[in-house]
Amino acid sequence: MATYQYPVYPYHPPAFADGLAPTAQVVIVGGGQVGLTMALDLAQRGVASVVLDEDNTVSDGSRAICQAKRTLEIWDRLGVAAPMMAKGVTWNEGHVFYRGERLYAFNMQENPHSKFPAFINIQQYYVEQFLVEQAMQQPLIELRWCHRVTGLETAPAGVCLTVETPDGIYTQPCDWLVAADGVRSTIRRQMGLSFSGQVFEDHFLIADIIMQREGPAIRRFYFDPPWGPEASALMHRQSDNVWRLDFQLGWNVDRDEELRDENVFARIRRMIGPDTPFELEWKSLYTFQCRSIERYRHDRVLFIGDAAHQVSPFGARGGNGGVQDADNLGWKLALVVQGRAGQALLDSYDDERRFAAAENILNSTRATDFITPKTPVSEVYRNAVLDLARDFPFARTLVNSGRLSVPAHLTESSLNGADELRGSVRPGSPVPALPLSVPDNAAVSHLTDILGDGFTLLCFGPANAELHVDSPLGLRLLHAGQDFRDSDGSIAAAFGVRDNAVVLVRPDQHVMACWRTPDPATILGALAKIRGEC
Amino acid sequence: MSSLKHEPCISDPDGFYQELIDAVQRLSPDDALAFSARLNLLLANHIGDRTVLREAIEAARKGLENRK
Structure with a gap:
């Protein structure tokens, strides 16, 4: 490939007496975007993990290129957003064309003062490379390349894995297993879990090309x-002058024929015109499905990312959904492993992320139904929407070229507490990265910077100025005006703070409860849900 | 919450009906279908109320499965 040199990570042969590795607290199967995020999150919370990956390099091809704001915020918390931002191409706007005419543009950026843009485009191999480099700095993460899981046995107290390497097989027991091994998950298949949903009768061809082209x-x-x-096509700029072209081919195509270079080149030429020089970097023909397993927790085995759920690529909800899975599971698994919370907390991972996955699957399915109408009549309606969209703004809201990934608002979570403020950010919502200032600390610029990764209480107003509360889970109190300045009032506005307010934020920076003037017992009562019986 | 009106609301029913038929009667079946789709979407947006729209969709759909 012309623009990227694949790294080769060191393989270490297993050297365990009698082919039995010492029991690991946590094993993560799959060293991709989601599994590595999981390992970094756990390590930041002091939990060691072993990452098993069947390969010894990063993603083959650019694959998932759109990384959403929420993902960048999560990686920022894990200290790995900076290289992503430096390499990625920032974008906020989408333009929709119909029969050659630009119908309208939309902007995905909710707040121009947010820390991160709506999206960056970055090839998946860079994402994985930066995550691996970060993980290699982290003594609590053991990366085992070319260690492939071939079997597992589950027991109430843990899981026993059979791992194959070029130098033989060994047994790896662990207390907890996180399956992050992607859409063809070995763990899922070994456990015989049904992965059901909807198949879409369509083919798409991805061509990544290198070309010099100006423009936003x-x-x-x-x-x-x-x-x-083509019925539709998509164009996206990535790093290194690489452009993602995605062509909708239809159902009845000859796959081998479509993948022949001369046919791929002809398509590209028709799209970009006869004059612009280009080089083909990667091509891939794919079909897709929207499906999920029924439960994401099976006692000691937790499924995250594509191993748990699969969506169509329109909307960038696969990779971004998976990173949010890791963000959701990390603190819960850490508390359970450390004996600070009961195992029931892990059921809230299942509840919350199945809710989020259902939302992603719904959005992804609707977009696909619009892009690939199932019947001639639905195509008439689809085209009617597009025809009207030129002149009528209302019809633009019906056009669906992919509802792009937005963070899950876990509004139905059983962990949610009081909802007394009724702002736009409510229990279950992620805390937005709104601007603020902190006295004598110019390095801090946004709300998410001061939250860290523990439980935090944001206290507003004179009635809460003297609030003191202490929890065995660890709880930081930050007082508005004292510990941070809500410079433009956007933080108070987002939470719906009028005078006095206290906002309890979870370790994954989602809001847990909003009160006006709670007493310490009320706050500890809300946190009791987390601890359960431990 | 409002619901779908069943009582007459159009002041000049004959005039309206003539306008509607005039607009579609010379269209091919394909174009007539496209016309209906556009008209549906325009009117649906004008109404806006999801309850009314749901009732209208149900009312229009009723009994069609049995026709062949």
């Missing part, structure tokens, strides 16, 4: 483009 980095989506036979 925006998402371009073409319905019924004038240049070719």
